[in-house]
Amino acid sequence: MRHLKSTSKFSRTSAHRLAMWRNMTTSLIVHERIRTTDEKAKQLRRHVEKMITLAKHARALGSGEDKSIAAKQLHLRRQAGSFVRADEAVKKLFSELAERFAERPGGYTRIIKIGSRAGDCANMSYIELLAAEEKLEEKKPAKKAKKPAAKRTRREPKSAKKAEAAPTAEEPAAEPPAAEPPAPTEGGEETKE
Amino acid sequence: MTIPKRRCSHSRTARRWAGYRKPAAPTMVICPNCQELMLAHRICPACGFYRAREVVKAEEE
Numbered sequence: 001m002r003h004l005k006s007t008s009k010f011s012r013t014s015a016h017r018l019a020m021w022r023n024m025t026t027s028l029i030v031h032e033r034i035r036t037t038d039e040k041a042k043q044l045r046r047h048v049e050k051m052i053t054l055a056k057h058a059r060a061l062g063s064g065e066d067k068s069i070a071a072k073q074l075h076l077r078r079q080a081g082s083f084v085r086a087d088e089a090v091k092k093l094f095s096e097l098a099e100r101f102a103e104r105p106g107g108y109t110r111i112i113k114i115g116s117r118a119g120d121c122a123n124m125s126y127i128e129l130l131a132a133e134e135k136l137e138e139k140k141p142a143k144k145a146k147k148p149a150a151k152r153t154r155r156e157p158k159s160a161k162k163a164e165a166a167p168t169a170e171e172p173a174a175e176p177p178a179a180e181p182p183a184p185t186e187g188g189e190e191t192k193e
Numbered sequence: 194m195t196i197p198k199r200r201c202s203h204s205r206t207a208r209r210w211a212g213y214r215k216p217a218a219p220t221m222v223i224c225p226n227c228q229e230l231m232l233a234h235r236i237c238p239a240c241g242f243y244r245a246r247e248v249v250k251a252e253e254e
Binding site for chain 2: 112113114115126
């Protein structure tokens with residue numbers, strides 16, 4: 001059964017599909033940006049990023065004279081070469097791309113939607129490798145700051161319902177402090193009541 | 194020949210056709226770069242911009 005298998009099959013046999021992913025991965029590495037359908041772009045990410053990860057592992061091993069390290073790097077290179085079709089693509093992976101994405105913890109690609117294709121109206125998009133100059137965006141702190149606020153707004157109506165017995169006069173008094181940082185304790189107290 | 198026993202009521206006809214309505218037009222947004230109407234979350238077909246700053250490509254399409 002194909003329960004919980006999130007990938008779609010694109011009406012291809014497994015060999016055909018594998019060949020397609022290998023071709024597309026190679027093209028993306030060589031050309032940096034390719035144009036394809038949304039669905040293919042989304043699934044191409046995993047294949048491309050695996051290849052880049054192989055290259056990054058090789059880079060992380062360092063460039064010492066140690067034979068065991070060189071052997072490991074050769075193995076990684078061959079693993080990539082067994083998927084990617086062109087030698088130039090393997091070279092690019094292990095030199096340029098490994099360097100470019102050294103600091104980036106995954107997410108080396110970007111998908112930009114274009115619109116639908118004439119003919120079958122398939123949704124098309126560009127998938128591209130991120131450029132070297134693109135810095136890591138420090139999104140995480142911003143998200144953390146936002147999240148508690150969003151939760152609070154969602155929680156408020158619930159806690160208000162739970163504290164139904166509380167007189168209405170209390171609610172306006174309780175709300176202004178809820179908008180401020182020490183809100184979690186405030187919410188907790190309300191639910192207890 | 195078989196013949197319908199009952200006349201089909203207006204509401205029944207209407208219900209049968211309910212799924213055949215003309216689809217609603219997609220919601221468009223105004224491109225922040227060129228003020229053309231465009232579909233959201235896509236490259237603007239008129240100017241090739243996406244997310245205000247990224248010039249994805251010059252006018253090809």
